[in-house]
Amino acid sequence: MERVIDIDKSFDLEKTLKSGQCFHFKKVEDYFIVYGLNNVCKIKQVGNKLYINATDVYYWLSYFALDEDYEDIIAYLKSYARENNDTFSLESIEKGMGIRILRQPFFETCVSFIISQRNNIPRIRKIIFDMSERFSSRKIMLDGVEYKLFPSLDDLQKLSLEELKSVGLGYRAEYIYDFVRVFPDMIDRVRFDYEKDLEVLKSCKGIGDKVANCICLFAFNEYDAFPIDVWINKILEEEYTSKGKEFKKPKKYAGILQQFMFFTRRSE
DNA sequence: ACCCAGGCCCCAG
DNA sequence: CTGGGGCATGGG
DSSP states (O other), rough: OOOEOOOTTTTTHHHHHSSOOOEEEETTTTEEEEEOOSOOOEEEEETEEEEEESSSSHHHHHHTTSOOOHHHHHHHHHHHHHTOOOHHHHHHHHHHHHHOOOOHHHHHHHHHHHHTOOOOOHHHHHHHHHHHHHHOOOOEEEEEEEEOOOOOOHHHTTOOOOHHHTTTOHHHHOOOOOHHHHHHHGGGGGGHHHHHHHHEEEEEEEOOOHHHHHHHOOOOOOTTTOOHHHEEEHIIIIGGGGGGGGOOOOOOOOOHHHHHHHHHHOOO
């Protein structure tokens, strides 16, 4: 059942999906197939219309954070950047316009970003799809076609280290092996407070400061989270430190600005 | 062959 | 607590 939704320029589907925050989607013809927690959708954007074909449309409105007022957020970030004469932030806000921070499933986000370390985006995506294809007991039908969802905690707990390694996880296989065993103990201790969430997440082997911030941002929409990876580090060095400037993190929505900056530098 | 990819662990000092 | 070596894998 297809639903048509009016959107404005604060949402750009393709930019959002390709901004490096999610890995479980695929382009087919003129639309994207996106995999969520217990849902899959076929979605495309034409101008200011969004066409969603899904088992549960409301899930996807939340997944894409379409209930957030990005006009307001962007106005705040712009005025903050102007106050600080921050030209790179202003440029990033222009170029990143349309990107939204998604609300992704917690477990899958953890596993995905553990995999992301010292890895590149196409290969992360390949591993996520291979894991779903080979290890998942979870599937869903849409338009008479069956789609494999990301494996459940249970699915991954059953695997040996060797089986995990067989999808090209390399040394990260041991992190995943450990993670699925401590996850049940952790699930009730997060989504409470940003600093505490970081602490809990970082107590897992294989989750450091950057990955923990990605999880807070992309699964919990904790907008104070500001993941610093090699690209953001390059930006801080080249656009600020080496020019004698200081980057001042916005007091609100820093994570959204970070995603705009990341996108801007990567799409040069 | 070499370098890099949305880093992290572990061990010196 | 900080800095640096090592880490699996595949693609350019």
